[in-house]
Amino acid sequence: xxxxxxxxxxxSYHLGSQTFPVLKGINLAFDLGDxxxxxxxxxxxxxxxxxxxxxxxxxxxxxxxxxxxxLNHKNEKALDTYRRETIGYIYQSYNLISHLTxxxxxxxxxxxxxLSKKARVLRAKELLARVGLAGxxxxxxxxxxxxxxxxxxxxxxxxxxxxxxxxxxxxGALDSENTKEVLRLLNEIAxxxxxxxxxxxxxxxxxxxxxxxxLADGKIESDKRIRQAYDRQDKEHLSxxxxxxxxxxxTAFKHFRHNLGTNSLIIFGTAIGLFSVILFSGLGNGVxxxxxxxxxxxxxxxxxxxxxxxxxxxxxxxxSMSTDDTPALSTNQLDQLKKQKHVAKVEPTYSxxxxxxxxxxxxxxxxxxxxxxxxxxxxxxxxxHAPKKxxxxxxxxxxxxxxxxKEHYQxxxxxxIQLAYQTxxxxxxxxxxxxxxxxxxxxxxxxxxxxxNAVNTETLQKAMQQAGLSTDPTEASVKVxxxxxxxxxxxxxxxxxxxxxxxxxTSTIQSLIKQLQTYVNIATFVLSxxxxxxxxxxxxxxxxxxxxxxxxxxxxxxxxxxxxxSKRDIRxxxxxxxxxxxxLSATVATVIAxxxxxxxxxxxRNLADYTFVQITxxxxxxxxxxxxxxxxxxxxxPARRAAKLNPIDALSAE
Ligand SMILES: Nc1ncnc2c1ncn2[C@@H]1O[C@H](COP(=O)(O)OP(=O)(O)OP(=O)(O)O)[C@@H](O)[C@H]1O
Numbered sequence: 001x002x003x004x005x006x007x008x009x010x011x012s013y014h015l016g017s018q019t020f021p022v023l024k025g026i027n028l029a030f031d032l033g034d035x036x037x038x039x040x041x042x043x044x045x046x047x048x049x050x051x052x053x054x055x056x057x058x059x060x061x062x063x064x065x066x067x068x069x070x071l072n073h074k075n076e077k078a079l080d081t082y083r084r085e086t087i088g089y090i091y092q093s094y095n096l097i098s099h100l101t102x103x104x105x106x107x108x109x110x111x112x113x114x115l116s117k118k119a120r121v122l123r124a125k126e127l128l129a130r131v132g133l134a135g136x137x138x139x140x141x142x143x144x145x146x147x148x149x150x151x152x153x154x155x156x157x158x159x160x161x162x163x164x165x166x167x168x169x170x171x172g173a174l175d176s177e178n179t180k181e182v183l184r185l186l187n188e189i190a191x192x193x194x195x196x197x198x199x200x201x202x203x204x205x206x207x208x209x210x211x212x213x214x215l216a217d218g219k220i221e222s223d224k225r226i227r228q229a230y231d232r233q234d235k236e237h238l239s240x241x242x243x244x245x246x247x248x249x250x251t252a253f254k255h256f257r258h259n260l261g262t263n264s265l266i267i268f269g270t271a272i273g274l275f276s277v278i279l280f281s282g283l284g285n286g287v288x289x290x291x292x293x294x295x296x297x298x299x300x301x302x303x304x305x306x307x308x309x310x311x312x313x314x315x316x317x318x319x320s321m322s323t324d325d326t327p328a329l330s331t332n333q334l335d336q337l338k339k340q341k342h343v344a345k346v347e348p349t350y351s352x353x354x355x356x357x358x359x360x361x362x363x364x365x366x367x368x369x370x371x372x373x374x375x376x377x378x379x380x381x382x383x384x385h386a387p388k389k390x391x392x393x394x395x396x397x398x399x400x401x402x403x404x405x406k407e408h409y410q411x412x413x414x415x416x417i418q419l420a421y422q423t424x425x426x427x428x429x430x431x432x433x434x435x436x437x438x439x440x441x442x443x444x445x446x447x448x449x450x451x452x453n454a455v456n457t458e459t460l461q462k463a464m465q466q467a468g469l470s471t472d473p474t475e476a477s478v479k480v481x482x483x484x485x486x487x488x489x490x491x492x493x494x495x496x497x498x499x500x501x502x503x504x505x506t507s508t509i510q511s512l513i514k515q516l517q518t519y520v521n522i523a524t525f526v527l528s529x530x531x532x533x534x535x536x537x538x539x540x541x542x543x544x545x546x547x548x549x550x551x552x553x554x555x556x557x558x559x560x561x562x563x564x565x566s567k568r569d570i571r572x573x574x575x576x577x578x579x580x581x582x583x584l585s586a587t588v589a590t591v592i593a594x595x596x597x598x599x600x601x602x603x604x605r606n607l608a609d610y611t612f613v614q615i616t617x618x619x620x621x622x623x624x625x626x627x628x629x630x631x632x633x634x635x636x637x638p639a640r641r642a643a644k645l646n647p648i649d650a651l652s653a654e
Contacts, residue, residue, distance in 0.1 A: 001068045002029035003195060004053070004164060009062035011048055022048050023060070024218035032163060033230035035190040036197045037206035040215030046199040047168060049215070053197065054089060054166045055082045056562060056647050077566065084112050084564025085240045088157030092169035094149040095559045095651070096141040099258035100251070102128065102152050103137040109159035109563050111247035114239045127155040131185060147178030154185055160564070161238035165189055167198040171205055183208040191230040243569045252576035255553075262545070267585045269541050270630075273534035274589035274623045279596055280531055281622070282615035284524030288517045290610050295509060295516070302483050303375040304490055304508040305349060306337060307475045309501075328472035333503070337478055340492055342485040347373040348473035350460055352453075355421035357400055359412075364403045366396075366419070369453035371460045375477040377445075380452045384413045384441030387456040393417065393437035396451040397444040412439050419455065425469065435463035478506075486510045538585070539630045546578055546638035557642055558650030567643040574639035575632065582631025586624040593623075 009026040012019045022045040030036060040046050051057040053064065058073040065071070066086060072078050088109075089095075096105050106124040115123065128137055131151035141149055150170060157165055167186065171179040183205065190196045190210065198205065206212045210227040213220060256263055295301070308327045329337075329348070338346040352369040370376070372387045372394065387394050395401050395417070401409040420434035437459055443452025461471045480489045490506040497503060550557075557570055597613040604612045 003032050004030040005065045007063045011060040035209035036211045037209045038199050038213045044215045055079045080566040088162040088165045090157050090167040090170045092172040094153045106156045131155045164195045248572045249576045270538035270585035271588040273538040275592045276531035278593035278623045280527035281619040282613040285614040286612040288520040291516045299509045301509045303479045309505040326474045342481045344481045345479040347477050349475040349477050358418040359404045371457040372454040373477040374479040380443045381441040382444045390458045392440035392456045394441040394454045397442050399451045401442045431467045433463050433467040539634045542634035550638050550642045554650045554653035561647035571639040571643040575635040578631040578635030582627040586627035
């Protein structure tokens, strides 16, 4: 039994409806230790036969057997393994990978062996030293002479320790000196117990081997042994494995580096889209935090106001206030509110629409006042303290205090004022409520027009009672134990029923913040859409680049397939390159976004003492996620196309 046998091989090419038979029943048997030359006229089918022997061609009739076992040409994986383990190729045009160094060209094949990284590099260096290129390992193919290139190709063909070396016109492009060296090497390879099959036009080359097979008209014309075959030494063979993923990533990275100029532009273009996503999200964060901080300054978000629910009123509107027609909350109802889960405190809220303040001999009009509750913002009190004790009052700095004593308004603390206002009893009768209180603090609101005038609740209630008014409020302020429970408490109060009728209506400042934040989110979304469009452009850019890369690298794909890489390896090669582009783009985008954040915040700080752009870690992660998704999607089609290429067609690409 011979090592490799061709049995009744028939092969035809089809052009339209025409059939061109090229091989018409080839039967050949090859043994290890032989250096066989196949001679024949041009177009006689030599290369076609080599592609069949080498496991690149699957469409033929007949069979190829290795050690008596037929190769299954239908099984692509089996063919990948066959090429990887058994076959080494040497071509007339060298077919080295231009963006890899001499060493890396040899390592491509070694990356599909089970050797350790160190052993792979060592073997590659040994093989290159054997072909006389020890000093050239860092060079790129275009820095080598033709003879040197062919010697790299020989080293690469031997790298995975294959039993069969197929050499297609290996000396066709070489001068006589280099031809001699290559033939010496091929003989040496055969003498190691390998089978060397070479295709040639040259009688001189053929005569350097051990056996000459002549092809004519698609058949074997003659098969002559001219020298005894070398001794077969069936040595231990290097074992192979599918290509390491990391090796694909490394090759992708090397190609990426090789085209750094173009790739930098693509990265920059893609980064612009990602940068806008990060920056706009950061701006959205900053603005919504700004809005909530401004609102929190005016009111306490942990407190909600509750009034009686009136049908047909514009309920659920966070900004709506109770009106004169709203029924009052009874003491029992205030108790009911206090019993709700997570409620910390319930206080009645009274608003005084217009009052007069008298101090010594002066009288000043007070546009608005209320009682002091948890909803009042302690932040607004600039001098003194809140009117928490009976008989205390806080007055507004500009509207009242400065009018009473322009120069020394601070000295008003501790002084007594009289406050009076008129209101209607339910019967329609007008009454005057008046009280005397000590100024405990002077307030100043940050929001324009708002006045900080507040009377101690107990004091106001007493004055109301004296005027014959009920102290049942139309509104109550309900303080919740923690901010997280505000929504929950509001919805449970809204659900309280008296029989079938809903009793209360809540209004939380949190819903106002939420409402405003919705606007900010909408604005951020619109900006993100703009960013998304530039991301789509970026994705298209990557797709086009990848397609261009596939057509530029068609030959490389053929070479890698011939070396035994599978379709999956090829697909992964392009996906890896696209992913590298995506991840680097996201990195560049993050750096630019942080720089822009610094610049913009620096400028805006002059307008308001606030950091408006607040890029979070989550924004950055989102950008990376988007970049990875985009590059994966962009690589999908080109990578598929690359993987689908027929290795023979790919190899013959210019
Ligand atoms: N993909 C193809 N489609 C159609 N015809 C093809 C194809 N490949 C090769 N042929 C034809 O098959 C025949 C054999 O081609 P092949 O390349 O095997 O010949 P060869 O003996 O290697 O020639 P040369 O010595 O010139 O390289 C030629 O007539 C060629 O035109």
